Amino acid sequence: MLAFLLRRLAGSLAVLAGVAAVVFFILHLTGDPAAIMVAPDATKDEIAAFRHAQGFDRPLVVQFVSYAGGLLHGDIGKSLRHETPALALVLERLPATMELAFFALGVMLLVAVPAGVVSAIKPNSAVDWIVRVFALVGQSAPTYWIGLMLILLFGVGLGWLPVSGIGGLRHLILPGLTLGFFSAAKIMRLTRASMLETLGTDYLRTAAAKGLAPVRVIVNHALRNAWLPIVTAVGIEFGTLLSGAIITENIFAWPGIGRLAVQGVLDRDFPVVEGVVLMTATIFVLINVLVDVTYAALDPRIRYE
């Protein structure tokens, strides 16, 4: 297991190095931000002088070498817009995004999974019908629309919850639900499908035939086997949530990394975008490793050599 982990982590480093290189070249190929940073009535010479001061006029390869050298020292450079270390900006925003992602994860695990299970046990019942409609709406309605509807209903209409900014649980509910809705719908459908498949197997019929209580049949026998695809999906979904819920953060003025990324792209703030992408990639890679490890814990047949 340890050897497996080490191998996986080494592979992860290679993935991250690749990501770092790709994001660098894609970003720089879109042009540098000198023209939008400097005052709009700047002359050609003034723009050129600014470009030189920022080092944008160096050959791309030279810029890449200095960027890669910085990376090896754990330095992704200073934000062009804020003149502060880009990594600090990313880390500053990460807790807000985590808060939102964990709330959405809670919705996934505590609402979506049980709902999916119940709807699979009683297919075509009223509960199943409601769950399926929710899943359909959640997957097809744009996040932007759901967010605005929640704002209009619970914020403007009923006045129960604040509609913008961060600060305590009350502020978390609307953006958390908006973000969780899409993922929850996905997990709900997946749980239902996975459970339906497992419920039809012979060993479950055996378990029921030998007189086990229905709850034990479902929890100990069915759910245990249905878990694997759900865990994979939840893991990947959580990675997506952590990588910044761009639309949700924008609607609710939530100070997370999604908003930082959007502003970074608009401003061509290279180090900030590189920082966000690298952070996201790292999270994804780690979650993948974690999902693999969880597999082994859930299914005794899976063993890593």
Added chain:
Amino acid sequence: MRFRPLALAATLLVSLTATPLRAADFSVTISQGVDVDTLSPLRTTNTPTFNVVGQIYEQLGYPDGPGKMVPQLATSWKRLGPNLFEFKLRKNVKFSNGDPMTSDDVRFSVEKIKDPAYRSTQGPYVREIVKIETPDPYTVRFTTATPQALFPGTRQRLYIVDAKYWRAHDNAYLETNPIGTGPYVIKSWHKDESVELDVNPNYWGPQPAVKHVVFKPIPDAASRVAALRTNETDIITNVPPQYVSTLVSGRTTDMASVKSVRILYIAFNTLQPGPQQNKLVRQALNYALDVPSIIKNVLGGRAYPVPSVIPTNFFGFDPHAAAYTHDVAKSKSLLAKAGYPDGKGIDLVLQSPNGRYNRDKEICEAVAGQLALVGVHVTVKTNEWTNYTTEIAKKQVGPMFMLGWGITNYDADGVVTGILTSDAPNSAWVNPEFDKTVFAARAELDTRKRQALYAKAQAIAHEDAPWLFLFQFEDLYAVSKRISWQPRGDESIDVKLIKPR
């Protein structure tokens, strides 16, 4: 009488919440679309950032309408020669850390912007100043390379920083720890969340009514409107026209609007080959356009037609300037004269930003629709902003492109030399006579002669038609009914003028 604890509690609660706001508590929240990018006033060129640092820092003076300057840290200014300008500074002004404000601070601020190592984006703001003298602590003299009609240092924002404080700290520290002479001091900055300011108890001017101000950025326009309706904020900027009726009829909300300094136009790139190089075609397309109809149907009436290249509320605008009117017959005859009967053979791309200006893409589509009525085929292409501006500066965008231009000094100079003269970064038109006229105006010290030169420039531009002439925006703000505040056309917000209603 029986004791009724519930009723008593309720009465207490009501009386507590109904207590009139004490002056010492008066707090206001302002929501713009973006957070500040820095708290250094010498690096940014970003209006939302100026709106925050402008509460902490002050300028020598600021423009307040055509030919009008409001004194701030300078009490008076005079011209000592065509190239030499003198400012007398206000005495007994202190920075919020107690340092006195003197001429050395003014010199330092200009030099810091000019210092390549500081990488300020404000270089063009002070480009004319070639020499700074400080004969005494309250006198500053600027020398410019060429004669200037406008006072240097007032053409654009120039905020004065504390030289002693700045020399003692590194740049990164100064990005987040502002010390100014203004009516407010920094309390906290949580990025993308809020900037909070407290009143400066030692401010040299009258104490403002607002004691505490929060700048809380909300990027999405619909959410800004919702936040105002739920009383989470008191002033919101850039209200889309479709929300106006909801906000006007709101119990706690109201609209505030003002004619913007920003004009919107569609330029012809006459440096690229194509029918737009023909003056007659450019004139014809102007006659084909029905600007009032676009304003009414696309912007809900929230804009003002501008007949010329100079905004109507700027020094230099000629109210008698010739204007294009909607005249389809004339447009068609000009097209025929130019060799394109019924517009046949004209197929132009209209480059548009997407979301940078209020309904920019929709305006371009309306323009394309109107030009189709005279037979001219126009395709609208949208562009990502950063790339767009970079390419415009390289003069690569065309054959037609939309751009907005806002300059806060209410003077024609900042408009024509930014977007029209052949050396201007955003110009794609060459007319030596126009260049000669506006450069003469820049150096002309006699106001009446200068006005006449701009009138001439407008006549040249009308004849040669470098643009499709469109309009000036109306800036839309929405405000809470608990405050009283008047917006300004230059998009700046002066918190010290906000009062409780």
